[in-house]
Amino acid sequence: MKPSVVTIEPNGHFCSDCAVRGSAVCSSLDAAELKEFEHLGRRVHFSSGETVFSEEDITTSFYNVLEGVMRLYKLLPDGRRQIVGFALPGDFLGMNLSGRHNFSADAIGAVTVCQFAKAPFGRFIEDRPQLLRRINELAIRELSQARDHMVLLGRRSADEKVAAFLLGWRERLLALKGPSDTVPLPMSRQDIADYLGLTIETVSRTFTKLERHGAIEIIHGGISLLDPARVEALAAA
Amino acid sequence: MKPSVVTIEPNGHFCSDCAVRGSAVCSSLDAAELKEFEHLGRRVHFSSGETVFSEEDITTSFYNVLEGVMRLYKLLPDGRRQIVGFALPGDFLGMNLSGRHNFSADAIGAVTVCQFAKAPFGRFIEDRPQLLRRINELAIRELSQARDHMVLLGRRSADEKVAAFLLGWRERLLALKGPSDTVPLPMSRQDIADYLGLTIETVSRTFTKLERHGAIEIIHGGISLLDPARVEALAAA
DNA sequence: GGCCAAAATTGATCTGGGTCAACCGCGTTT
DNA sequence: AAACGCGGTTGACCCAGATCAATTTTGGCC
Numbered sequence: 001m002k003p004s005v006v007t008i009e010p011n012g013h014f015c016s017d018c019a020v021r022g023s024a025v026c027s028s029l030d031a032a033e034l035k036e037f038e039h040l041g042r043r044v045h046f047s048s049g050e051t052v053f054s055e056e057d058i059t060t061s062f063y064n065v066l067e068g069v070m071r072l073y074k075l076l077p078d079g080r081r082q083i084v085g086f087a088l089p090g091d092f093l094g095m096n097l098s099g100r101h102n103f104s105a106d107a108i109g110a111v112t113v114c115q116f117a118k119a120p121f122g123r124f125i126e127d128r129p130q131l132l133r134r135i136n137e138l139a140i141r142e143l144s145q146a147r148d149h150m151v152l153l154g155r156r157s158a159d160e161k162v163a164a165f166l167l168g169w170r171e172r173l174l175a176l177k178g179p180s181d182t183v184p185l186p187m188s189r190q191d192i193a194d195y196l197g198l199t200i201e202t203v204s205r206t207f208t209k210l211e212r213h214g215a216i217e218i219i220h221g222g223i224s225l226l227d228p229a230r231v232e233a234l235a236a237a
Numbered sequence: 238m239k240p241s242v243v244t245i246e247p248n249g250h251f252c253s254d255c256a257v258r259g260s261a262v263c264s265s266l267d268a269a270e271l272k273e274f275e276h277l278g279r280r281v282h283f284s285s286g287e288t289v290f291s292e293e294d295i296t297t298s299f300y301n302v303l304e305g306v307m308r309l310y311k312l313l314p315d316g317r318r319q320i321v322g323f324a325l326p327g328d329f330l331g332m333n334l335s336g337r338h339n340f341s342a343d344a345i346g347a348v349t350v351c352q353f354a355k356a357p358f359g360r361f362i363e364d365r366p367q368l369l370r371r372i373n374e375l376a377i378r379e380l381s382q383a384r385d386h387m388v389l390l391g392r393r394s395a396d397e398k399v400a401a402f403l404l405g406w407r408e409r410l411l412a413l414k415g416p417s418d419t420v421p422l423p424m425s426r427q428d429i430a431d432y433l434g435l436t437i438e439t440v441s442r443t444f445t446k447l448e449r450h451g452a453i454e455i456i457h458g459g460i461s462l463l464d465p466a467r468v469e470a471l472a473a474a
Numbered sequence: 475g476g477c478c479a480a481a482a483t484t485g486a487t488c489t490g491g492g493t494c495a496a497c498c499g500c501g502t503t504t
Numbered sequence: 505a506a507a508c509g510c511g512g513t514t515g516a517c518c519c520a521g522a523t524c525a526a527t528t529t530t531g532g533c534c
Contacts, residue, residue, distance in 0.1 A: 154434030197391030
């Protein structure tokens with residue numbers, strides 16, 4: 001992706017009516033703190049395919065996803081890619097020890113983030129253990145997800161991977177958009193393949209197989225879960 | 238493994254001369270805090286193969302590994318196992334959100350841990366943001382390792398997996414035992430296979446292949462890196 | 475030492491998913 | 505509307521690693 005020309009809203013946004021107010025890092029802050037916090041972040045927009053940060057970049061900012069979906073991935077020198085996760089509104093990105101991001105992040109479709117410069121954010125945390133605790137919670141949640149994903153990558157068959165992915169993705173959207181058997185899939189087949197450790201052909205074939213068996217219906221921009229129980233059985237867990 | 242009969246040293250240990258004093262969670266505490274901290278933990282021994290905690294258990298304790306090696310793993314209902322990591326002295330276990338461990342932990346050989354009851358430990362952290370920050374650091378480091386491992390599981394060949402494992406394991410031991418081309422492997426071939434998402438036969442064959450090519454020598458309880466550069470080239474990153 | 479069980483190695487064969495290649499559908503450009 | 509490009513699907517074939525099946529080696533334990 002080409003270097004992005006980002007649009008920065010100069011000001012005029014308020015944390016208090018932010019869409020992710022309840023679920024993001026800032027959920028640990030009270031009204032007074034929020035007022036102060038407001039000055040630290042700035043909304044930044046990225047359009048489809050733009051890279052928000054790269055693996056080898058020195059970390060200068062933290063990011064709070066407000067809208068849209070991002071793919072988080074690592075590349076091997078020869079170009080093989082592993083997507084380590086998809087980021088959704090409420091997710092917090094940029095934590096690391098080395099001072100460098102250890103994965104890259106691209107926008108899938110239009111994305112809005114709340115960007116914080118590293119230093120002032122660090123200072124703000126300093127005397128607010130509540131916020132640190134919240135960040136720790138998010139890290140631990142991600143760690144748990146990462147371990148689940150290791151099981152999927154190391155020990156599950158292609159069918160199980162795809163079924164587990166569909167259910168897991170639906171589950172994540174549930175918190176954001178409410179329950180639905182229609183599961184939008186904004187990412188490409190290649191993204192799904194790189195997330196599951198498969199090839200694009202295998203993902204495609206598995207989708208059509210699920211459809212032939214009446215478990216799902218492939219619709220434009222996503223799938224419809226016709227038989228959730230069947231898909232759950234396939235996911236085998 | 239059968240329910241363990243653990244040996245508890247009644248008292249008489251001191252954090253100040255603990256082997257992992259410098260690297261573990263407690264590295265964030267000063268001398269005075271350490272004095273208080275000392276009363277919270279108790280040393281517990283486990284012998285080879287004993288289970289320290291299980292995936293579905295409710296978390297009642299945190300653990301700081303003092304001596305030995307543990308395998309951390311998740312099981313699928315049908316018995317397939319994925320080892321999500323090996324714990325070494327200095328590693329901190331038990332953090333979670335759900336109130337349940339999300340993986341199981343067995344001793345590989347004799348293990349000593351410093352065990353903390355959840356509630357008092359939580360209270361101790363309460364007004365010690367330094368300790369919380371340290372725990373956060375450890376979580377972030379693990380997260381980074383978890384992502385690397387996802388790349389390995391999803392996108393690397395068997396040869397690359399084995400080579401990367403040997404180098405990674407040597408790297409971890411470096412911090413504990415100093416540099417060496419002799420790499421002890423206390424875990425079984427089955428453990429290695431379940432860590433790499435392979436079968437025991439493939440691990441065994443890959444070892445012998447590496448030996449035939451003169452890259453390593455298989456010795457009792459481990460391997461010797463005869464040609465580190467060759468192994469690094471095989472690991473392909 | 476000799477015996478047994480578990481761990482590791484090795485060989486033969488099979489197969490799930492990868493690779494290579496053709497093709498389809500659809501939105502965009504000219 | 506023809507031509508193009510791109511994401512996705514489908515088919516034919518192949519191979520890395522799994523599976524199945526013997527051995528061989530190792531490690532307690534009387």
